[in-house]
Every structure is written in C-alpha cells, then in structure tokens.
Amino acid sequence: MLSAGTREIIKATVPVLEEHGTEITTAFYKMMLSEHTELLNIFNKTNQMKGAQPTALATTVLAAAKHIDDLSVLLPHVRQIGHKHRALQIKPEHYPIVGEYLLKAIAKVLGDAATPAIINAWGEAYGEIADVFISVEKTMYDSEAWPGWKPFTVVEKEKVASDIYQFTVKPEAGLVVPKIVPGQYITVNTHPTREHNKYDALRHYSISSIDTTNGIKFAVKLETSENNPAGLVSDFLHNEVNVGDSIKLSAPAGDFELNEELVKQNDVPLVLLSSGVGVTPLLSMLEYQVNNNPERPIIWIQSSKNEEAEAFPKHVTELLAKGKNVKRYFIHTNVHKRINSDFLKTNVPNHADAYICGSLEFMQSMIDNLKVLEHKDDMIHYEPFGPKMSTVDVGLKKKA
Numbered sequence: 001m002l003s004a005g006t007r008e009i010i011k012a013t014v015p016v017l018e019e020h021g022t023e024i025t026t027a028f029y030k031m032m033l034s035e036h037t038e039l040l041n042i043f044n045k046t047n048q049m050k051g052a053q054p055t056a057l058a059t060t061v062l063a064a065a066k067h068i069d070d071l072s073v074l075l076p077h078v079r080q081i082g083h084k085h086r087a088l089q090i091k092p093e094h095y096p097i098v099g100e101y102l103l104k105a106i107a108k109v110l111g112d113a114a115t116p117a118i119i120n121a122w123g124e125a126y127g128e129i130a131d132v133f134i135s136v137e138k139t140m141y142d143s144e145a146w147p148g149w150k151p152f153t154v155v156e157k158e159k160v161a162s163d164i165y166q167f168t169v170k171p172e173a174g175l176v177v178p179k180i181v182p183g184q185y186i187t188v189n190t191h192p193t194r195e196h197n198k199y200d201a202l203r204h205y206s207i208s209s210i211d212t213t214n215g216i217k218f219a220v221k222l223e224t225s226e227n228n229p230a231g232l233v234s235d236f237l238h239n240e241v242n243v244g245d246s247i248k249l250s251a252p253a254g255d256f257e258l259n260e261e262l263v264k265q266n267d268v269p270l271v272l273l274s275s276g277v278g279v280t281p282l283l284s285m286l287e288y289q290v291n292n293n294p295e296r297p298i299i300w301i302q303s304s305k306n307e308e309a310e311a312f313p314k315h316v317t318e319l320l321a322k323g324k325n326v327k328r329y330f331i332h333t334n335v336h337k338r339i340n341s342d343f344l345k346t347n348v349p350n351h352a353d354a355y356i357c358g359s360l361e362f363m364q365s366m367i368d369n370l371k372v373l374e375h376k377d378d379m380i381h382y383e384p385f386g387p388k389m390s391t392v393d394v395g396l397k398k399k400a
Helices: 004-012 014-035 037-041 045-050 052-066 071-088 092-113 116-143 232-239 276-292 313-320 341-347 360-372
Strands: 150-161 164-171 185-190 201-206 216-221 246-253 270-275 298-304 326-332 353-358 380-384
Touching: 004 014, 004 052, 004 116, 014 037, 014 052, 014 092, 052 071, 052 116, 071 116, 071 185, 071 201, 071 246, 092 116, 150 216, 164 232, 185 216, 185 232, 201 216, 201 232, 201 276, 216 232, 216 276, 270 276, 276 298, 276 313, 276 353, 276 360, 298 313, 341 360, 353 360, 360 380
Parallel strands: 270 298, 270 353, 298 326, 353 380
Antiparallel strands: 150 164, 150 246, 164 216, 185 201, 185 246
C-alpha cells in the first residue's frame, strides 16, 4: 500500500506526464532495448518505429498516475494489456527490468526536475502497478490452453483477398485444439531472415473461425506502405511459409468478444463493422451468432478499397445466408463514398451492439461518429491493430 505522501507526489507529476509522457517512454524503449537486446525477441519493432508502443505505455503510466488512489479503476485496461502480455509470454521477471529503465527515462527527460523524492515515489508506484499486472496475468497463465510456444503444421493456405491469406494450422505432438471464443487472436512466433534480422518476430493475428475441426484458422494481410518494403512477418508468412511447414503459436487470447447475454435475444441488433483485414474477428463472431441464434437482427458493414480487396467474399455470403434478419452493406471505396456519420445514422440504430475492427484511422472515425450519434460507450466494442492503449484518451499531449 502506497503512503499518502507517495500518492501525492505521483499525482503532482500528472501535468509533467501529460506534457512529456511519450518523450519519456520513447527514451525508455531506446535505453532498455539497447542494453537488453534479448527483449528484441519480444517487442514489435514496427510499433516502436510508428510510435504506437511508446504512446501506449505513456498512456498507461499517465492513467495510473491519475488513478493512483484506486488502481482498480484501471482493471479493464490491465486485463486487455494482460492478454497481449500473456500471448507474448511476458513473465514476472521482465517487470523489474521495465521498472529500472522507466525510472532512468524519467530522470533523463526531466533532468533536474526529477528530484530524488519523485524518482523514489515512482519506484514505489511502479512496484504497486507491476503487482497488479502480474496478478492479473497469473490468472491468464494458469488458464491458458497450452503453455508457451507450441509447434503447429500448416495444413492449408488460401488466398481470401488480393493481399490476404488464410492459414489453417494443426498442432503437432498430440496437442488438443481448444474451443475458440469468437474475436480471439493467436500469436505467431517467427524468425524471418530478411534484412539480416537476428531476432524472433512475434505478431498477433485474429482467428477467422470458431470451427476447429480442421485446425485453427487465422488471416494475414501483406503489410505494405509507400516507399517501404512489405512487413517483416507478413512478407515471411505470405511468401515463405507453405503447406507442410511448421510455425510456433502461443494459446488464443483477447478480450474482444460478443456480449453473450445479447446473443440469444432479438431486440438489440448486432452490428459488425469492418475495413480490410479487420473483418477477420468479426467473421468468427458472425459465425457464432448465426449458429446460436439466426433470428437476431444483424447489420453487416464491410469496407474495402475495391472488390479484389474484399476479404472472405464467399464465406461471408454463406454465413449471412444463415441469418433470418440480415442487412448487408459492402463498401468499395474506389467507387463508393467512405462510411460517414450520415451512413451510420441511416443504417445503424443507436441501441445496437456494435463491434468495429480495422485500421486505427477507420476505427477511430467509426467510434467518433457513433458517439456523436449518441451510441452508448458500453455498446461500442473495438479491436485496433496494435497497442490498444495508444487509442485511449487520458489527456496525453501529442507532439505535432
């Protein structure tokens, strides 16, 4: 239990964290990963370069400072981060390393303003925060479907859009595939050799079906950007991993899941709103809904840049055909207007339970529009590609 004096010091640092939080966490990652290069086997370098990971950590630290009197307020966020940590196999022994370099980063960025009292207070606070994470993650480790990384064989590789492959994998060594919760993801542990890469590269990919009869199915988009090569892991999976090859997975994880209490009823519609490869977790949700209650009203909205990029067209059509009260909208942005508030106002009732997945820009736009249309926060659910805390607004000032 933190002393009243420590808590007061932490709360007094809130304005500093609002101003310099991302600067502190950027310095933190740079120092820690340069001195503990073994951690490069865990941390996603792409998220580092894009700034998503430093922003997510800065948001978490700031949120903790603002709620230092009652850290239980943060438990929903801690659980979401905990799922990612468990999937990446981050263990209690990693937390002291993080604490050491977080304090060093605070001292470096704040300079003379980082008094011994502030550093000591944050050292105590970090220990308290770390204990919350470790406790939550212990429960997740205790209940994971299998421990650590297990080998799986690729039994099918199917192109489901112009830039997306669906992989079906079966476990080796007699491992039993668990029941899949719609919306979950698996984590792939690869070791691409491109660009003289020396480290493991871990990535989360949404599971595309709750049916595990033939194995676990997940989808991978070939990540590209202007003037840059294809993403390290997606390029490896698309172009080097084939049927018969072995890859390592950690157990399914995630908290992006349907409200089970609403699945059986027919008064609150289900809205599944996606762009690009974001359709993947929503596909498993759609499958679950029509299998368990095909009478429930379903509004399916799927955006892609063109018809060739529309993912899972055949499977989506087959699943929607099982629903008895379905409205479907396929938006190709090369010929249609992008989804905006007018479209949502016309087609999405504000009492519907909405699930959103896609690019960060798409997802934030949809959330903002739904909130303007007085859609309740607890009826808006989303899964971004990347650290979710980078999308949470706690007052962190973004650098221009």
